[in-house]
């Protein structure tokens with residue numbers, strides 16, 4: 001500016017001086033008016049020249065300064081564009097790249113000169129993520145150039161120079177100049193990392209979704225923030241019902257406060273708690289869970305959440321309980337069976353000898369009535385022993401195919417009388433046959449025992465319902481039947497509206513001699529007999545009951561083919577006619593042996609009796625005459641009754657055999673009694689039946 005002023009003054013001085021000189025010269029010479037006008041114009045031009053010059057200089061200076069400012073802004077802009085991490089490029093209305101920043105070059109792998117002027121869509125935006133062609137007229141960036149609306153897209157890919165694709169998120173902003181769209185500015189990011197993280201998260205979310213284990217995430221206050229579908233499935237609660245609540249919605253109360261305190265103490269201290277939780281489903285039923293509960297920490301190792309991963313082990317727990325229960329029943333069965341076996345021999349002697357004695361006593365005498373009492377007591381003991389044997393499944397059974405519905409119909413009158421007037425009685429047997437293979441007397445026993453129990457549980461009246469139905473046990477069966485053999489079954493259901501039972505009580509009711517009834521009121525053998533019968537028939541029994549809620553006994557008998565066998569009269573007719581025959585009697589129990597000996601002799605048989613199989617064998621070897629029948633105890637010491645029979649039959653092919661036993665595995669019995677020449681007597685047996693069976697066997701062809 002100073003320079004310009006100096007220049008201006010300099011020019012003004014020169015011009016003024018020049019003018020003064022010209023004016024002086026004109027005053028000496030006389031000049032024409034044309035020359036004078038010319039000189040005046042020249043003078044004016046000379047005087048105005050510096051001003052024009054100055055004006056031009058000022059304009060030039062202004063332009064230079066403007067250019068400099070622009071250049072500075074351009075430099076600044078390009079520094080800025082270069083510094084932006086986001087890829088940026090401009091597109092004109094023909095789709096060509098106008099400019100691109102460094103980040104765009106780096107992301108796309110094209111140097112700037114390979115981008116500028118190129119058709120952006122054709123160069124790096126031509127194909128969709130799924131590999132399909134992306135026509136330019138569908139392109140979102142082009143759409144912005146058409147309608148001027150900004151767009152933000154995050155599910156497309158750009159293609160790099162090396163041919164690979166990158167997932168991008170971009171924004172397309174229209175460039176508007178003088179009210180018209182002149183291009184689009186595109187800012188984009190390579191979101192490969194973000195996509196990978198999202199994919200990773202999606203995978204984990206899918207695993208959580210598909211997981212069989214239930215997962216719960218809470219905040220630090222224990223408020224539920226997330227549950228997976230397995231949780232919903234296991235507990236019956238929908239996610240929405242528990243979000244915002246505490247996990248205690250599933251608390252069953254089966255674990256005490258200390259148990260939960262230890263859990264919380266562990267996780268609050270940053271530790272991992274693992275253990276079994278008995279939780280409550282929405283419907284109130286119990287679900288057994290193996291759980292791991294732990295805190296979740298953030299990048300700064302601060303606890304931000306708690307998480308629980310829980311596995312439903314209800315089936316395993318039920319199976320463990322069932323196994324424990326069946327092992328318990330098995331060992332009690334062994335014990336009971338052993339006792340019953342010894343009792344049988346004793347009882348046979350008592351009843352047998354009482355019978356001999358009663359034949360000799362005058363009817364109506366004091367002695368005869370005393371003896372009657374002894375016999376009655378012995379009979380009661382016999383019946384108890386029989387029940388014990390049924391429980392231990394060591395009785396000979398004669399199963400037949402029968403229609404359970406028919407059996408129920410047949411004894412319903414008797415049951416009705418038994419339960420009395422003030423209990424409503426309902427039977428539902430359906431229309432179709434419900435065939436099972438069982439001993440009819442056993443089934444009657446089951447119905448009787450369950451009905452009596454129901455009656456006892458309803459002292460003030462109520463309702464007893466008995467129903468039968470055909471059913472199938474499969475994977476969807478109740479949990480207590482998880483171990484059951486899948487197949488067709490007949491379900492006998494006996495329900496009452498009585499006192500009901502606690503779980504603790506239910507775990508004991510099938511044990512022999514377990515009773516809650518007062519002395520003299522119950523022996524505790526009713527349900528153990530039922531249990532033995534059901535188990536022997538390959539069936540299952542479950543109980544649904546709760547105190548005050550009544551009880552339902554569900555018995556599943558394996559279904560049998562429909563070929564009903566009518567049961568014959570079990571008892572053989574008593575035959576008085578004496579027959580001449582020789583019997584080889586072998587029993588190690590002296591009282592039973594002498595009792596049988598005496599009964600058989602009284603009927604006219606020739607009896608050769610021995611305590612051991614070895615002695616009997618020796619006799620068979622040396623005895624010259626015919627032996628018609630071998631009457632042997634099965635459980636002889638050394639050689640068993642069955643083996644003895646086989647050995648004797650080798651030498652005496654026509655010999656018949658009758659076996660006796662107080663305790664025998666029905667499977668063994670089934671495999672041994674193959675021929676029509678053998679029969680079996682379950683001890684204790686009355687002498688009448690023993691004689692009849694022997695007689696019948698000898699007479700049989």
Ligand SMILES: Nc1ncnc2c1ncn2[C@@H]1O[C@H](COP(=O)(O)OP(=O)(O)OP(=O)(O)O)[C@@H](O)[C@H]1O
Nearest residue numbers: 453454457509515516517522523524525526527551
């Ligand atoms: N329907 C029922 N309702 C409530 N409790 C029952 C029912 N059935 C059985 N119980 C309980 O189970 C116990 C055992 O029953 P179980 O039939 O084995 O023996 P009991 O009835 O006591 O004697 P017993 O049948 O030998 O006369 C009973 O004492 C009773 O406590």
Ligand SMILES: [Mg+2]
Nearest residue numbers: 449453526527
């Ligand atoms: Mg009973």
